[in-house]
Amino acid sequence: MNPEGANHANPIGLLIVDDHPVVRDGLRGMFSGDTRFEVVGEAADGAEAVRQALALRPDVVLMDLRMPGVDGVSAIGQLAERGSAARVLVLTTYDTDSDVVAAIEAGATGYLLKDAPREELFRAVVAAARGEAVLAPTVASRLMGQVREVRQVRQPAPEPLSQRELEVLGLIAKGSTNREAAAKLFISEATVKTHVLHIYAKLGVNDRAAAVATAFDRGLFTPGGGTP
Known part of the structure; x- marks a missing residue:
């Protein structure tokens, strides 16, 4: 596989993980129409995603979060524990603080929402294959807000004047x-x-x-x- 995705002879290998067949079909059709990418496999849940990622060794895993059985966050953690070199790009409809933080702490390289435009998704996959962090604007805002809150909590109380x-x-x-x-x-x-x-x-x-x-x-x- 070619992380740069620039050489058509070595496209970026993708594993698509989503429990909805229609979503998987749509993503497969989208990426199969661009020679920079090759869909090497699909999975309907986290457990299958881990098995396929270890067997197929894709460059990037497009990972849904909320799936029956083993969810996306658990699958991301298992891949990290088992030494998978695949970059995991979360692609979900959920941008709550708990989802975002859990996915990134588990080892996700990026976090996008399913309403992202096609070209934005393509750019995100290429960037993820290079190991670059990719965050949807709303997700980045949430993380910045959390960082500010943590800093405020950690700041000591002001010393009173005599x-x-x-x-x-x-x-x-x-x-x-x-x-x-x-x-x-x-x-x-x-x-x-x-x-x-x-x-x-x-x-x-x-x-x-x-x-x-x-x-x-x-x-x-x-x-x-x-x-x-």
Whole structure:
């Protein structure tokens, strides 16, 4: 088989896996009409898909997910465990978070939906044969959303400001300079500067304006400049 799919004498070998005969017929007809591809086999469930993939050694397996008996995700995992070199491109009608993540974690190279245009599907198979990741736009968006959620969960809770830091920030919000804040709080200007640096670090900001804006956003004090 030829992963590049550019040489007509060595087309990309495909194994089509779907429990609906009409779907398999449609996909076989579609790919058989393009000399870049060769349909080397078909399977109606995950168990048969594993047997055929190991025997026929296709370049790419077009894998449905929800099938009777052994489902697509289980079949993908079994192929990975048994050292199959075939790239698995999921082709399904389902794009729920659980389906997408389970398939990719099991070892799928790509994930497309069955409403994908013909040329998009062709490009995806060629890319999958090269080992490139292929994701439908909606699937990519879901994964990005999950990554953002995980990052937010992993972020530590912001460290609270001390009472003195709140007092300094309150004076800054009212327009006081470091010297003026020091005089009002009966502390040195150097101590005020230290408090300001701690405030910046805890709020994740780099200047006075951002510190005040972040404090308001977090409800650390009211628009009048005092603590709530």
